[in-house]
Amino acid sequence: MAISIKINKTTQSRINQCDFENIEFGKIFSDHMFRVDFTDGKWGDPEILPYGPIPMAPSISAIHYGQAIFEGMKAFKSAEGKPLLFRPMDNIKRLNESAVRMGMPEIPEELFMEGLKQLVSLDRDWIPTKEGSALYIRPFMFATDDFVGVRPSNNYSFIIFGCPVNSYYPKPINVLVEEKFVRASDGMAGFAKAAGNYGISMLPTMEAKKKGYDQIIWTDGRSHQHVEESGTTNLFFVVNDTTVWTPALDGNILRGITRDSCIQLLKKRGLTVEERKVSVSEIIEAAKAGTLSDCFGTGTAAIIAKIAGIGYQGQDFMLPDPEKRDVSNWLYATIYGIQTGKLTDDFGWVVSVD
Ligand code: COI
Numbered sequence: 001m002a003i004s005i006k007i008n009k010t011t012q013s014r015i016n017q018c019d020f021e022n023i024e025f026g027k028i029f030s031d032h033m034f035r036v037d038f039t040d041g042k043w044g045d046p047e048i049l050p051y052g053p054i055p056m057a058p059s060i061s062a063i064h065y066g067q068a069i070f071e072g073m074k075a076f077k078s079a080e081g082k083p084l085l086f087r088p089m090d091n092i093k094r095l096n097e098s099a100v101r102m103g104m105p106e107i108p109e110e111l112f113m114e115g116l117k118q119l120v121s122l123d124r125d126w127i128p129t130k131e132g133s134a135l136y137i138r139p140f141m142f143a144t145d146d147f148v149g150v151r152p153s154n155n156y157s158f159i160i161f162g163c164p165v166n167s168y169y170p171k172p173i174n175v176l177v178e179e180k181f182v183r184a185s186d187g188m189a190g191f192a193k194a195a196g197n198y199g200i201s202m203l204p205t206m207e208a209k210k211k212g213y214d215q216i217i218w219t220d221g222r223s224h225q226h227v228e229e230s231g232t233t234n235l236f237f238v239v240n241d242t243t244v245w246t247p248a249l250d251g252n253i254l255r256g257i258t259r260d261s262c263i264q265l266l267k268k269r270g271l272t273v274e275e276r277k278v279s280v281s282e283i284i285e286a287a288k289a290g291t292l293s294d295c296f297g298t299g300t301a302a303i304i305a306k307i308a309g310i311g312y313q314g315q316d317f318m319l320p321d322p323e324k325r326d327v328s329n330w331l332y333a334t335i336y337g338i339q340t341g342k343l344t345d346d347f348g349w350v351v352s353v354d
Pocket of ligand 1: 232
């Protein structure tokens with residue numbers, strides 16, 4: 001069934017105010033947003049309208065009880081100027097997995113996809129082309145009942161907006177293994193891209209920053225002996241440039257789309273990828289022995305975030321020179337090359353927008 005989207009174009013584009021050479025991540029927003037509301041048990045009429053404030057009641061349930069989920073995806077521009085989306089169907093499916101976990105309605109895949117494509121097509125001039133840049137796209141859904149009381153909301157809004165961005169981490173990061181706070185444990189919502197999973201990372205990250213680190217590495221809630229993910233990315237540890245360890249999807253970590261792309265690319269290159277429980281002690285032992293040849297985070301925003309050093313129980317373990325790393329440099333060049341259409345996409349990941 002064809003989806004009809006009402007389009008209300010801005011009369012005053014802000015594009016000339018955007019300095020595409022010096023973009024700060026997450027601070028500049030493209031001209032339009034897509035919106036559709038869920039009321040009376042069904043999704044209503046979708047529209048694209050100028051990006052701007054959304055009126056809401058102080059009692060809106062998302063901000064009291066946390067029924068709020070989101071996605072992160074990116075659009076790039078091909079050499080011919082066509083917008084390219086990277087694995088958008090995976091984001092759509094993941095948003096719906098998050099929705100189910102949070103007791104929220106699923107959004108029809110074709111409605112999400114059509115809204116996304118029409119928004120990206122309309123705001124295509126906002127897709128930056130400088131090396132490392134992209135139009136970051138933020139789809140999100142939140143509960144809008146004007147009601148105080150703990151029960152699932154009856155009304156929801158789904159919105160997509162875009163912001164031109166450069167790399168999330170302009171340089172390699174230092175991370176601290178977190179042993180006090182916990183992000184998720186069995187039966188919780190660790191796999192969901194739920195706003196609250198990020199809310200609870202703020203205090204531990206602030207404390208790690210005070211100690212001079214850029215990010216934390218979450219550990220499991222039972223023993224703090226196994227690594228899970230960082231505050232913003234999934235994690236990979238490379239031993240002797242041949243074997244890669246990454247925490248398995250055990251329900252407590254995010255099913256990263258960049259994570260999955262990296263696993264597929266690494267395997268294709270002939271590396272051994274072990275998706276399993278990864279203990280802090282084996283990472284530290286490998287760092288001490290000099291066999292931990294590479295370590296990085298993966299995510300839509302960061303793509304590949306090289307980890308310069310790991311802090312653990314008062315000691316810092318510095319890893320090989322990030323500039324000279326074989327695996328992470330190759331992975332970044334390969335993924336970004338596929339995303340931007342400069343390298344052949346053998347996996348069918350890229351969806352072009354006409
Ligand atoms: C993403 O990578 O898309 C995220 O949602 C994480 C956040 C750093 C923006």
